[in-house]
Amino acid sequence: MKTLKxxxxxxxxxxxxxxxxxPDFFARLSKQQNPEYLWIGCSDSRVPANEIVDMLPGxxxxxxxxxxxxxxxxxxxxxxxxxxxxVLKVKHIIVCGHYGCGGIKxxxxxCEHGLIDNWLRNIKDVYRYxxxxxxxxxxxxxxxxxxxxxxxCEQVSNICHTTIVQNAWKSxxxxxxxxxxxxxxxxxxxxxxxxTTSPEAISETHRIK
Ligand code: CO
Numbered sequence: 001m002k003t004l005k006x007x008x009x010x011x012x013x014x015x016x017x018x019x020x021x022x023p024d025f026f027a028r029l030s031k032q033q034n035p036e037y038l039w040i041g042c043s044d045s046r047v048p049a050n051e052i053v054d055m056l057p058g059x060x061x062x063x064x065x066x067x068x069x070x071x072x073x074x075x076x077x078x079x080x081x082x083x084x085x086x087v088l089k090v091k092h093i094i095v096c097g098h099y100g101c102g103g104i105k106x107x108x109x110x111c112e113h114g115l116i117d118n119w120l121r122n123i124k125d126v127y128r129y130x131x132x133x134x135x136x137x138x139x140x141x142x143x144x145x146x147x148x149x150x151x152x153c154e155q156v157s158n159i160c161h162t163t164i165v166q167n168a169w170k171s172x173x174x175x176x177x178x179x180x181x182x183x184x185x186x187x188x189x190x191x192x193x194x195x196t197t198s199p200e201a202i203s204e205t206h207r208i209k
Contacts, residue, residue, distance in 0.1 A: 033058050033061075034058070034088070035058065035084075036060075036090055036092060037055075037060045038081065038085075038090045038092070039064075039096060040093065040095045040159075041063075041064045042065070042067055042096075042103065043065055044098060046184050047182055061080070061083075061090065063077055066103040066119060068152065068155060069122050071122055072158065072161075078162065078164070081162060085168050085173075086168075089173070090175075091174055092175075092176050093159055093165075093176070094178045094180055095152050095159065096152070096181065097179075097180070097182070098181060098184055099144075099184065101148050103119075103120060103123065104147050104148050104151060107127065123147070126147065129154070133146070133150075134146055134150070149181055149192055152179040152181055153179050156179040156194050157206075160177055163208060165177065166199055166207070179192040179194040180192060
């Protein structure tokens with residue numbers, strides 16, 4: 001039987017390090033969580049949510065999937081958003097993509113990848129919405145980078161279109177949806193400046209009266 005002993009060793013060291021710096025940390029944390037942020041990011045092992053923004057357990061609610069998508073029928077992601085907004089009352093939802101995303105890359109080719117194609121098709125839709133802009137570039141790397149960015153912007157819109165977020169705004173709650181992108185090469189985050197804080201900023205088609 002393989003027990004991954006080394007991971008348990010690492011865990012003990014990690015918990016000890018935190019307790020040494022703050023003896024009540026885990027006791028305090030066990031009583032409640034009160035994060036201000038919901039992070040929706042890619043599952044990529046090189047883009048670990050908490051570490052990138054140097055946050056401790058308890059500071060950020062996290063949902064990750066391939067290519068950081070927010071799909072209208074994905075009950076998993078929508079449940080996390082509902083819990084974050086309605087119960088934890090987070091003030092910020094951050095969609096964080098990353099350059100060099102394997103999910104985006106796979107969506108750009110015309111090969112078959114199996115089951116995952118049904119997920120990647122959502123990215124192909126993003127490509128189609130912005131086809132003129134993307135295809136106006138000649139360089140493949142630039143196209144790839146741009147689709148990584150546009151995919152984040154599209155997911156920010158998808159979050160804003162949910163009744164969860166629109167109802168929060170309607171009740172006067174302060175809630176900002178951000179779109180960021182991370183560069184694995186240098187560990188630096190970039191704000192894509194698509195921060196949305198009210199229904200006036202979203203398309204009329206999706207606005208709920
Ligand atoms: Co990725």
